[in-house]
Amino acid sequence: MSPEPESSQPNLSPPPAVVPPSDELSDRAQDIELAPQGSLSQQALAALASMQGSQPENRIPDIKAVGMTLVAIAIMTIGLVLSNALVAWFGVVLALVLSIAVLLPWLQAVIRELLSRQERSLFVALAGIVAALFGIAELTGINRRLLLWGSQINWEAFGTLAEWIGALGQILIAVLAVFVAWRQYVISKDLTIQQNLLTVQQNLITQQQTIDSYFQGISELVLDDEGLLEDWPQERALAEGRTAAILSSVDRDGKAKILRFLSSSKLLTPLKRDSRLGRAILNGDGGYAEDRVFGVRVIDLGVMLAGADLSSTDLRWTDLSDANLIRVNLSGCDLVRANFARTILADAKFNGADFKGTRLFYGTAETASPRSRTEPPNYKTGEYTGAVIEGADFTNVQRMSESTRYYCCAWGGEKTRATIPGGCSGIPNKLGR
Template identity: 65%
Template sequence: MAIHSNSPETGSASGGDKPPADITLVESPPNRTNGKTKGDGLAQENSLSQLGAVTVDAADWAAPGITTLSGLASGSPVKAPIRPEVLVVNRRLTVFAVILGAVCLLLLGLLIGNFWFELAGSVTALFISVKILWNPIRRTTLQWAAEPESAVVVATVGGFISLLGVLKLLGGDRLLTYWYNQLNWDAVGALGEVFGALGQILIAVLAVYIAWRQYVIEKDLTIQQNTITQQQTIDSYFQGISELVLDEEGLLEDWPQERAIAEGRTAAILGSVDAGGKAKVIRFLSCARLLTPLKRDQRLGRAILDGTGGYEEDREFGVRVIDVGVMLAGADLSATDLRWTDLSEANLIRGNLSYCDLVKTNFSRTILAHASLRGADLNGTRFFYGRAEDASPRSRTVPPDYQTGECTGAVIEQADFSDASHMSPEQRYYCCAWGGTTTRSTVPGGCEGIPNKLGR
């Protein structure tokens, strides 16, 4: 072990000399050449150039537990210096011990009634506690003072105290004392009971309101869930009908049993959905031409193409893929969108079509007796074929004539057309002529000059 000093003089700690400011400890391994060890001076130089130096500060030498320079020279081991963290912990433990001792001294003084013990313990504990707490309190106060809200808090407290001072200077305390002495405490107690009863009533009202709001929220959630479930049911119905009546190439291939199953599914879905769901189903079936009478091959029964990309329509002898029949009797379809739908020959007796959008809807040979069309949009709605003067309602015995319009019209006896919009002169003539007395009184524009062909 070699010792090199950066100072010109080195001394022994036992001789009273000060420890060196910087002492380098170098451990030089033996350098062997051809199996022999070179001199110590050469080993020291090689060690300095290859291994580096370990520096020990004077402060570390001054710490307890460090051996003297003579001990280093004699080859004694060097103890590790005490770390700053350990010193901090030791200092804290000392402070804790002093405070605890001061508190114990104070308690002892209280027990034995010694004034000087109490004074010494109190002053010592208070002094050390304030010294320790001063920096955290100061730092916290400065941080809080830097916040914008601190000024508001200080201003509020100061304003309140200053207001009390102003009231004190103006004699407000004497006025409050006078009012306090003049109070009828029996009346105040009765008033308190009244306010207590009012508070209980308000709590009961609040509980009722909370229960009502909870009911409304649960109802809305139930409606939303039902709407989602209904839409999923309708989508499944659409998919099932499409797979039932179409072949692998997407062409219409509906046999009698398939048509019967399709009608059964339609009847079931129309009976389980609301007005909006019914309107969606009707629009889907009508746009897919599943409600329109199609011309059929007399031998195979398959629908015939019209040569323009669609299926040919045959009002007299055609067969519908789905015949709604009485599925919509008494149905509620109010305020729904039924534009461009084919509801011909359907039974809508006592149906509710109020405020519906019936633009271009086909009602030829439809039973609309006792139905409500109040406020409906009848722009382009078809009630008959041919001329209005020659058209007549459907008949159970006479086949329809789509050229003249005989027996092609809708049955509108006792139907309600109040506030219906966009009714054409032809529609008004037919409704007045074949609606009867009750229907004539509801037709917009009146039926003056139009004969009552129904006779009742």
Template identity: 60%
Template sequence: MERRFYLRQIDSSNPWLVFTAVGVMVIGLLSNWLWLGLSGTLVTLLLSLKIILPSVKEWLSTFLTAQERKTLIGFIAFAIAIAGLFKFLGVYALVGYWLNQIKWDEFGSWADWVGALGQIMIAVLAVYVAWEQYVISRDLTIQQNRITQQQTIDTYFQGISELALNEEGLLEDWPQERSIAEGRTAAILSSVDAGGKAKILRFLSQSRLLTPLRRDGRLGRPIFDGTGGYQEDRLSGVRVIDLGVMLAGTDLHTMDLRWTDLSEANMVRANLQGCDLVRANLARTILVDANLKNADLKGTILFYGSFDAASPRVKNQRPDYRTGEFTGAVVEDVDFTNVKRMSEEQRYYCCSWCGEKARGTIPGGCDGIPNRLNR
């Protein structure tokens, strides 16, 4: 009978085989038998690598692309090459010689150095934690201030509405009520930031509280226009709130002031840089030394009547809204650098009345347009 012998394939990743190799290594270490311990150590190392390498290869294939694997291999090879280059150039020998020349006793013990470094790191960590706490506290303070400001503005809106409207919701303002409304407005405009000022101005403008309204000659009440609103009277109308000098020198840069009625306001040295002034009414507004850099002037009303006949407001001179005489904004020394969408009529008016200093800032130049300000 023919006998057949089969070789059984041994699984190198079998845990029992690994444990056996570890046991041989431990016995060799305990018995101080060099060859037994060394053999067990080498077998354990080879078996562990046999188990670990496939997993490492799979991880690299999963999380790194082919190009990234090549880059990693190249980086490792580069580091090894640099290390070998330093060896052949004698860099390590020079460093060792330099270290041997240092009198380490003069520097104290390594423990002192480590302790000092630890204290420095603790101080740096404390400064970092304190800075983070400051940033968080600052952000919370800013957020709380915004909430408080919005609550203040909402209270102002409610107070002005109750002051100017009767029980039926109709506008019924008397001289004393208008004075109180102006006082409240002046107080809140001086206590809020640029965003809060813009919100207030948009509210007052859209509510027509800044627009001069036609009044009943005896009762002083505003007159309806027959289409659901109040009649506007630029010549002799009365505003519920007259801004006066409330906006002089104010900072409103980059704010949204579209369709706001700022006519006849005193905005000397106001910062309107980057503002959206689309369809805003600036007729008879005093803009001396104002900053209008990068502002959007599309449809902005700077005057009434014809652009070549319009002229800036003059104290004690009655404006003529038909011809435009004395209806224009006072634009002397205004900075018009890079203003957007300025019409030809606006450019002609501004070139005529802004003065020699400001003419150089108007986009498109002022060639052929006379300086009617004469200074």
């Protein structure tokens, strides 16, 4: 008889596990690898597992300790009610031990949270020092000697001493209050000085910005599109008005900057003009021709600087001719090559100024004379081209030339002659007073 086919035989082996396709396995593996280890779902599952596994174990000791503590309190209460000291003490000791055992982990956690390891070490070290000092005092008998010495002291006398010490303490408190007030004053003074310095710096910055705007405005006012002077009477009037306004609102250094700018730009110098158009005429060298007799100034200073303080400023090569500088303070100024011809310098101060090359007149010192209201100036001989210097102070003027010294001695008057360096011996007083 032929054997039955294998398919008819009963299959005794366990059914094979359902294996997902290889693509699905790879996708799951990739998802597992890409999932973050600290994802929210994993953390929640881990927390639930730990709670389920640890809570019953942690609750059992806590419940036992609480129960035993309550039993100890009950024993202590029964002992106190029955006046049984042994039972009461047993309950007290048991309650205390159990309570400490429960509180000890919490106290340890609090200490670790509040104090670092170094701070705990320092606390223990201080406690050790205090214990060691107490032990030394006990072993050497110093504490007993101190008690014996204290028993022999007349404490009534110390009452008066305490009153003196209290009075001295009040005096020290008053001295301390005075010291604190003085320090507050010093600090307030320093802060005020710093605030003033900041204010001065801010004012300087603001002033410089104002001066820059003035320079730009004057340039746009008197120059045409090609950069040449084309100043009409109305434009010159506006330029003089702007100059008068800004000279009255800036300090001496600002005034010196403006004067140097105007002088270097030939705006203070009388320029040769076209008789028909009135425009300034070039001299062929890239500048404007100077005409002292018939020239016209773009800006005439007039009395803008009368009585002004220009001390210790730089006025080199500035043209201040024909200006009214009565009572002006030019002490310590650098006046090298400055032009003061026909300038009113009555009662002016030149103490310590540098007078090298400073012009006070044209022509020669022997023939030069101060300006006149009625007579026209003669720039060849120097007649009526000189500055009015009556009453001026030339004390300690530096590098004054001999011709300038002669003119100052001749036309300065007795008050001025007494201040001129080198004296005025042999030079006549042409002013007559």
